Amino acid sequence: DAKTTQPPSMDCAEGRAANLPCNHSTISGNEYVYWYRQIHSQGPQYIIHGLKNNETNEMASLIITEDRKSSTLILPHATLRDTAVYYCIVRATNNDMRFGAGTRLTVKP
Amino acid sequence: EAGVVQSPRYKIIEKKQPVAFWCNPISGHNTLYWYLQNLGQGPELLIRYENEEAVDDSQLPKDRFSAERLKGVDSTLKIQPAELGDSAVYLCASSRTSENEQFFGPGTRLTVL
Numbered sequence: 706d707a708k709t710t711q712p713p714s715m716d717c718a719e720g721r722a723a724n725l726p727c728n729h730s731t732i733s734g735n736e737y738v739y740w741y742r743q744i745h746s747q748g749p750q751y752i753i754h755g756l757k758n759n760e761t762n763e764m765a766s767l768i769i770t771e772d773r774k775s776s777t778l779i780l781p782h783a784t785l786r787d788t789a790v791y792y793c794i795v796r797a798t799n800n801d802m803r804f805g806a807g808t809r810l811t812v813k814p
Numbered sequence: 815e816a817g818v819v820q821s822p823r824y825k826i827i828e829k830k831q832p833v834a835f836w837c838n839p840i841s842g843h844n845t846l847y848w849y850l851q852n853l854g855q856g857p858e859l860l861i862r863y864e865n866e867e868a869v870d871d872s873q874l875p876k877d878r879f880s881a882e883r884l885k886g887v888d889s890t891l892k893i894q895p896a897e898l899g900d901s902a903v904y905l906c907a908s909s910r911t912s913e914n915e916q917f918f919g920p921g922t923r924l925t926v927l
Binding site: 739746747748749750751754790799800801802803804805806807 | 818862907913916921
């Protein structure tokens with residue numbers, strides 16, 4: 706299963722875009738990139754996923770490089786409620802998801 | 815629609831006691847997962863059910879942990895006997911199929927004294 710590498714923590718100013726990077730250099734051609742976040746004392750929340758093309762939904766945008774070895778999750782206008790741990794996951798071919806330690810994003814006023 | 819429901823939210827027991835956690839998935843979701851989350855770490859999969867069948871339980875410590883999903887709807891995870899190292903958050907998740915995104919419950923925080 707492909708592993709992911711994320712910075713342990715990041716800060717972002719409220720109202721600015723938050724760009725969270727993820728490296729997944731060993732990803733296979735049919736493995737999807739998923740992003741979840743976990744706000745304190747809650748279960749993880751699905752954000753977005755993609756295979757090759759960039760994706761956008763009401764929560765975020767996902768930019769995947771052409772070689773698929775890295776991706777960036779973009780929160781266009783971060784709010785204080787976006788403070789959470791963000792997990793980048795490469796979903797295995799058997800559909801299991803292996804969570805790493807994630808990136809702790811702190812949005813500051 | 816209602817989300818994944820877990821109970822209890824918190825449980826404190828003494829070591830060597832049994833404990834059980836209950837999960838009711840989102841209606842219509844065939845796949846159910848149990849995860850364990852230690853402090854400061856991401857969730858780790860314990861077991862995955864497709865309807866009532868456990869299709870991946872390779873990470874479940876079978877000497878003390880057991881799970882069931884009778885009738886393919888709600889599920890129970892049991893630990894007997896509990897050890898100090900079992901203190902963690904136990905998360906339940908469900909998805910329509912194993913290929914769809916997972917929806918998580920709030921978790922049960924277990925403290926073993």
